[in-house]
Amino acid sequence: MQGDQLSCSHTSAHAVRRLPRFDVTLMEHYLDDLRPLKEEVYELFKQHPELLVKEEEGLSKEEHRELVRRCLHVILDAGYSPLSFLTKDQAKYFYLSELLALVDLSLTIKLGVQYSLWGGSVVNLGTERHRRAYFDDIDRFRLPGCFAMTELKHGSNVAGLQTEAVLDVHKDEWVVHTPDDGAIKWWIGNAAEDGRAATVFARLKVPAPDGSGALDDHGVHAFVVPLRDSSGNTLPGVEIHDCGYKVGLNGIDNGAIQFTHVRIPRENLLDRFATVDRSGRYSSPITSAARRFAATLGELTGGRVGLTAASVGVLKGALTIAVRYSAQRQQFGPPDGPEVAVLDYPSQQAKLMPMLATCYALMFAKNRLVQKYCEMKRTKDEALVADVHSLSAGLKAYTTTYVNTAIGVCRESCGGHGYASVNRLGALRSDHDIFQTFEGDNTVLLQQVAALLLKEYRDSFRGSPLMATWSYLKIWAQDSLPANPLVTHETDPSHLRDPSFLVRALRYRTARLLHTLAARLRKHSRRLGDFGAWNKCLMHVLALSRAHVECVMLEEALGAAERCVDPDCRRSLKALADLFALDRIHSDIIFRNDDYIAPEKAKAIQRLIEALCSELRGVAVPLVDSFAIPDHILRAPIGLSTTAVDPYGSYLEAAGFDG
Known part of the structure; x- marks a missing residue:
């Protein structure tokens, strides 16, 4: 009822409301x-x-x-x-x-x-021994902890972390050390005040088996390192400073941590993917260092x-x-x-x-x-x-x-x-x-998405089984074909709102970007090498990943609309999905550059976008009401559910007026 009051407050010649009103409770329950x-x-x-x-x-x-x-x-x-x-x-x-x-x-x-x-790293990177030792105390916040990965010099490039954990075979202990200022752990949540222990990501180093005194570096692994005693005092060799005020999230005690030859038991290695025995012998069920590192981050x-x-x-x-x-x-x-x-x-x-x-x-x-x-x-x-x-x-x-x-x-x-x-x-x-x-x-994350898409794309040409389930990778030959000239010029709203047109259009864009990116990388890598080619194509890489995500979003939105039983709710959900897709098609010039959308069709899409915006305006308030955010949680006086009845009451009260 509240949404009806708000959205019916005024009528305009510009607002054409053809979408039926739906029951907000039904929509909330569906969502x-x-x-x-x-x-x-x-x-x-x-x-x-x-x-x-x-x-x-x-x-x-x-x-x-x-x-x-x-x-x-x-x-x-x-x-x-x-x-x-x-x-x-x-x-x-x-x-x-x-x-x-x-x-x-x-x-x-x-x-x-x-x-x-903190808890997830212990549970997912450790073994049952670690779970038994830490689970309950982490769960009840009796053992506040940190996730000490990011360093002053390295953030996203986890493989480049510099903090060291060197095994002292004689004492059966790891020696955790910050080798230089760039390796200080930085922005670590829970560190400045609360953290009593941390999962520290450090380079695992053990004495070389030839007895030369050299160290074998097995790359970045995770270790549980105590930070403070039960009274909150930092332990020997641990230095922590508050990172201070931030642009936001000042309820989080971010800190910087430096380790100076901090000793921890050998068993504090979270050893699901790799173990080191008493003699210093390193072993792992995953023989490839790259796959082992990927498995660690994948958790x-x-x-x-x-x-x-x-x-x-x-x-x-x-x-x-x-x-x-x-x-x-x-x-x-x-x-x-x-x-x-x-x-x-x-x-x-x-x-x-x-x-x-x-x-x-x-x-x-x-x-x-x-x-x-x-x-x-x-x-x-x-x-x-x-x-x-x-x-x-x-x-x-x-x-x-x-x-x-x-x-x-x-x-x-x-x-x-x-x-x-x-x-x-x-x-x-x-x-x-x-x-x-x-x-x-x-x-960085979008580049990871593109890299996986390229791998699946190349594997498909080698006859390898596809690991991913994205349909446009499996039907590349079908969906990469240019649109039928008649379809390119089709402007009827029933066609423009047809799910098959919308899905095919976004799939086409993704497949097109994937195909052209693969070709560009092949061409540039001959002269620039793999890194140089990737860097030259970086904007193309990012466009591909965003297009891929929007494909997934559209398919899920259309699927949700189709599964909705209530016809009034379903019509609004379908209109939202259509608007999402048409807005992306209209805003991306690739469709016009490829003659996938003729100029008259682009104009028809623009008109339809405006019409859908007008239609959805009529149910916009019920659509946000369906999120069911209580007023005491929303807490914005201009956005409360009572604003239709008393538009300024809460706002005036917040400013100190008696009302």
Whole structure:
């Protein structure tokens, strides 16, 4: 009902509303099969309003960190076991990350550092011995920990890390050491105040078996290194400093760690993929060092899934604020007539409706990623491991980059009131910004996606079995053909909204980019070498990966619309999927350069995009209402569910007016 009140507030000649109103409760239930967890978690914070950050109050980093700790303890005291979720019910773990994103993104990251990174590294890179020793204390936050991978000099290039762990055979101990300033562990979450131990990524070095005194370097491995005693004092050889205030996420105690000949037991090597015996002999079930390193990093993909989920949660919140505000805010109008809601203007619709369509597509793609991840953890299937690695890298990169831009557009769409700290868009933008960098810089992750696509593409020509399941790789010959000239010029809306046209168009773009990239790399590598060729084609590489992710998003969005039983909900979901695809087709010049879309067809697509934006405006508020974000969690006065009845009441109250 609330959404109906908002979106019916004003009518405009520009707003043609042909989409039927749907039942918001039905849509919410279709979108969210973990609603009980949402209700339980959000009820906790309704009972503890003092734990909800008030951005306008400007907490110090120390105050914010303490607030985040208290929030985490409330979750644990309510009986939740985040590490059990991570190991046994991953869908709930990732959903918890999404839910907490709108409570406080610092809390989401605190959860991720403690459980996905610190706990996940112990569980996934260690053996049962490590699980028995650490699991319960990590789960209950009795052993706060860190994930000490990034160094001052090296971040994404994990293979280049410099921290050393050298085996002292005589004492049966590893000596962990920072060889120079560039190797200081930097930006380590939980380090500045809370961390009592860390998973430290260091170069494993053992004495050469020939007795020469030289050291054999077996590359980067993970070790559990104690940092502080039970009283919080740093241990001998461990030096930690606070990284200080950041652009956002100041509820996280990031620190820099330097090790000076710190000794730890040999058993502190997390040895699932490699072991070192008492004599210093190194062995591994994976003979290839490259495959062993890849397997180690592959176990850490859960962090990317969690960031994708949290980022989608942020986008839902930002769009809820912007759409609700735009639906009730009135500006200008015809002479002698009422003012018109901002959302009735085509310019505002052009900003917000494609973003709403993208949000839904990202949500369905994220759901698919979570399903694949859960299945991968259960089956250990190699094809799924490859798919999850590629999709988690691509979706994390695409989602976080898109959401960061989208929050800015939402702020702009709310005018000056979007700039008020109390309305949260500024804090969401600042806190979310770093999502583009950690758990893998987005540019690096997109290159990983392209590299895997190229491998599968080349394997297909060698007759090798395809590991990945992306359909356009299997039907390259079919989908790479130019479009039928009649289809190239077809402008009828029924054709433009036909799923087969939309899917084929995005597949064509991906296949075309893949084919031309492979050809360009072959040509340039003869003169420049592999690295030089890749660098010369880097923008092409990134375009391919983004196109690939958008293919996945469209197929998941169309599939979700088709599976929806309620016809009214289904029509809105189909309109969102159509708008997402048409917006991408219209904005990418490759379709016109290749004569895939003739000029008159491009114009028809533009007209249809405008029409879809207008249609979706009529259900925009119900669509964001279906995210079911409670007012006490959203906390933006201009975006609350009560704004239709009392547009300024909460906002005035936040400013100190009695009302």
